[in-house]
Every structure is written in C-alpha cells, then in structure tokens.
Amino acid sequence: MNRDWPPIELYSVHFQFPGSQALPLVDPVTNEVLGARPEWIKNARNEPVAYERGSTPEVRVGLMTRFLFVPDRFTLYAETLPLDSHTPSFSPDRLGPWTIESKRAQFSEVSKTLAFNWPLPDRIGVHTLKLRWFAAWKSEEGEDVEVVIGDTQHTVCTTGKRPASSSQARYYAPLMLWTSDWCAGVTGDKEICDAILKNLPATNLRYGVPGWDVRYMLMTGGGMCGGWYQLFQQMAACQGVRVETRSFRPVMPPPLAPDGKGGPGPLTLFAWGAFSCCVPGVNQLEPSWIIRYRGLFPQAQDYPPDLEMSLDKYPTQLENRYCYPIDGMDGHSINFLVKDDGKTVYLYDACFRREAVELAMPLPAVKSQMQMGRDAPFRSQYLDGQFIWFLAGGLMGGQYSEVNLDERLYGLSVKTHLVPELAIEWDY
Amino acid sequence: MDLIEQLRRLLNRQPLAQGCDWTDILKALEEANKRAKQGDAECQGMLLDFLDQHWSVPLTKDSRVPSIMPPEEMLLRQALVYVMENPVLRDAEQLRLNSSILNIAENAVSPALAQTAREYLEAQSSG
Secondary structure, three states: OOOOOOOEEEEEEEOOOOOOOOOOEEEOOOOEEHHHOOOEEOOOEEOOEEEEOOOOOEEEEEEEEOOOOOOOEEEEEEEEOOOOOOOOEOOOOOEEEEEEEOOOOOOEEEEEEEEOOOOOOOOOEEEEEEEEEEEEEEOOOOOEEEEEEEEEEEEEEEEOOOOHHHHHOOEEHHHHHHHHHHOOOOOOHHHHHHHHHHHHHHHOOEEOOOOOOHHHHHHHOEEOHHHHHHHHHHHHHHOOOOOEEEEEEEEOOOOOOOOOOOOOOOHHHEEEEEEEEOOOOOOOOOOOOOOOEEEEEEEEOOOOOOOOOOHHHOOEEEEEEEEEEOOOOOOEEEEEEEOOOOOOEEEEOOOOOOOOEEEOOOOOOOOOEEEEOOOOHHHHHHHHHHOOEEEEEEEEOOEEEOEEHHHOEEOEEEEHHHOOOEEEEEEO | OOHHHHHHHHHOOOOOOOOOOHHHHHHHHHHHHHHHHOOOHHHHHHHHHHHOOOOOOOOOOOOOOOOOOOHHHHHHHHHHHHHHOOHHHHHHOHHHHHHHHHHHHHHOOOHHHHHHHHHHHHHHHHO
16 A cells, blocks of 8 residues: 555545534634635645534544545544643544445545544633544455544634523634633633733734724734724633623713802813823833824813913923813723622723723613712722823913814813712713 | 815715815714704705715824724714704605615624614614
C-alpha cells in the first residue's frame, strides 16, 4: 500500500452543519457564517467552533475513498494527540469507532454524521483538539488493515449555559474566542461580565473613534459608546448572559432663580449645555484627538456659581475633554446586569470603567426620567465621579455666555457632585 | 446658508454648501418641521422623502461626532419624530410611511433608533 496515496483520505470536518448543536459563528469581514462550509478542509481551511459547555457534539466528516480494494464497510475512529505543553487542551478518550459504508468505486465521497462518545468540558474555555483519524478493515486475505487517513486540529470554544431565547443568535467569531478565553473556568453571570469588562483592552479596540456597530468596530479598530455597549452586550451573549443596553442623557434642570437657590426663574439665566469628562477611555492614553474638545475651560469652584462675575474672571484650565451635548438627542451608552432580586443592578461602562458598579436601584425604564439628588446611587457611585464637569451657559456678569460645542464655546464648568439636583432621561 | 435649500440639495443629491455638515442638516430638519406644521407642502414632502434614506450625510473634519448613534441615524430619528408628531404627515401617506419606517427598523445599527421605529410601526398598525 502506498503511504503517500492512501486509499481513504479525510478531506473535511464539519461541526456546524444544519441541525447541529454548534453555535453559529460569523466572520466579521465577510459577515458569513463560518459553519456554512466545513470548518476544517484539508490544506484549505481551519476555523474555530463553539458549543455550550458540556455538549456532546456531532460532526460530519467528508472522506474520499480511492481504490477498489477499500471494502464496502470499514471502521473509522480518531485518537486524540498530545499537544505541546504551552497549548491548553483536553485529552478525552478515542473518538468512535463508527462503522462507515462506502461504494466500491474508483473515487467515492462519503459524508457521514458522527456523534462524539464523550462530552466537551463542562466549563467555559478555549480548547485545542488534535485528532489522528484512522480507518480499519479486514482485507480479503483476512488480515487486519489500519491506515491513518488524516490529522486534524480544531479550536473548540465551550461557552456558558445559554438561555433558550438565544438559540437563533449569531456570534462574531472574535468575540466568542476572546470571551471564552477570558472567562475560562468562570461561573456566574456577574463574574462572566466582570471578566469581560476587565479584559476589554486586550481587544486593542479603542474608544473615541467614529463607529457605532460591532462589525464596523471589529473591522476598523474601535468605536463610540453606541458601539461599545452593543459590543459588550454581544460578548456577554456569547457566554449566555443577558445584559441590558441603556443610554442616558441629562435633561435641563428646573430654572435657577436669580438668587441661585433654585426655583422658578428665566431659563436663559443658567442652563446646562453639555457634560464632560477627561478620562481617555479604553485603549487611549489621552482623550482621542478625533472627538475631543481641546481648549480653555473656565471652572467654577462652588455651586451655585457667582453669576455676578463675568466668565473671563473664572480660573481656566487648558484641557482635553470628551463633551456630550445636552440637546435631547445624544448622551452616553452603558450596560446593566440585573440582579435576581430586581432591586439591584450592576452598571458596566465598557468605554471608561474596568470594574462593575453595584447600584441599589432597579433597571431604569426606557423613556423614563430620574430626578437625582446627590445621594442617588447612580450619581454618587457613577455619574459624579465619571463625568466630573457639567458645562453651563448663562447670564454671567451681565453678559450671556453660551455652551455651543460646534463653535467651541464651553461656558462655565461646574463640578457635577456640587449640583444638588440632576435629571436623567433613559433611552435604549 | 439657506438651510432649506441645503436640505433640498441633499435630497436631490446635489453638492451642498462648503462646510455644511450633519448638524446643519439637523437644523434644516427643524426649520422644515416648523414650516411643515404651517402647511408648507414642499417641506412636508421633504420630511417624508428624508425617511427614504436616499441621501448621504456630509461630514467635515470639524464635524461633531455623536456618541450613541451614527450622524445619519441621529438625523433619521429626528425626522421620524417630526413626521410622527405631525398628524397631516402621519395620516397622509401611510403605506409609504410604513415602508420607510420598516426599512429603518430593520436596518438601523442603533438599538435606540430601531426600537423607536418599531414602536411607531406598532402605533401605526394599532391606530
């Protein structure tokens, strides 16, 4: 028998064939499902696959039988091969044996669906499975024949348990590979989300570049908060965890009276124009030059500010800041994981924070407004420390100073934590 | 810069005035909405045309970059609100409007815009 020209050869291994348990992974470049074709094709293709942890996969193998002496019926099995010590792997028992029937022909293709006889690890992780495939049969002379028909190596992700509603979802392959690695061995929804949030810089994706959807972000290297909160949601979904998306925008406070003590007064006297922060965001060393506002920001040390003083009398600071206009449209996007009791949420700000913020409040309803004093959990534990300045326009020293970001007019910066009442509107 | 003229040019795919960006188109929509409420038929038509998305938004290097959704979707959402809050527009061309909103709901990258469009669709079908 010519070893260079074996009678049977393995040419494809397909995990995510129609009806299989494999999760549909999507290539962000082509936007095609990787499992539309066999994930492993000899000398041509080797793509990762993903299953819910503890699943017992089925694979569809493609074989080519070449010679007339291959019998009608033979046995197929695969041995797991050891990997180098640096490659995490699992070493289950032999796969198979399965009985395969083929046609006695010059060339024949055999496509056979085979069930594994052991489950994948019952934990989240990325595993390498290296297989040596054998065919065995009894020759016409009654001798046992056994031939190696191919070596294959597969990257297999095992994910967290999935809610039934996610069965039709599609997952971008890089997100599945990243999160299965970061969450290896982790259990619990919060722990999974924490691991994802902590490891986001490893994606090399940046905050502060135009980009608002996950595929675009993966292609171009980053995005705005409207992309990041979808990215985080999809990453959590890869591990079977449901997180909510919310955007918030401050709304105009009740007009301030001329004596600065609150209550009714002309709106033009003092009004919020934007909120801002100076933190650079994920994978940025300083606020991104593409969207930052650089300039002199007059700063009030007290609240209410002294409106008798003109803007140019306030101390100024040359700064790079991210500024978010309070225009009823834009805002900042974040994620929430709702605790089982429904009374507590964990806030995940993928753009700016590497740790979750536990807040004693229910999930904010979309299109609701929240009036918040200084003690409100969302303010005291997140907003006041994250967006440390609110930019205010108003009549100062008899002259109207407006906030207009398009014109690079920044008004007066007021420390957020000093403001007694703030109102937030929630959106999807 | 005559904002309505810029909006007209945008919808006719003609070059806009230099420096005109999406924030100017936002102002143009606001002006068109004001006039549409007063019964200006051209502005009413432009607001409906705008939802068909046969336009591309100009961005300049000094353009403000919105945070929560792309500039195009910021504009679409604003136009959608204007149209749905105007009973004349909302009821006049329901079939065309439904088709535009469905298209937005299916293709928006922003969950906020997609959800807004879905809610309007439900409101249209129930009311």
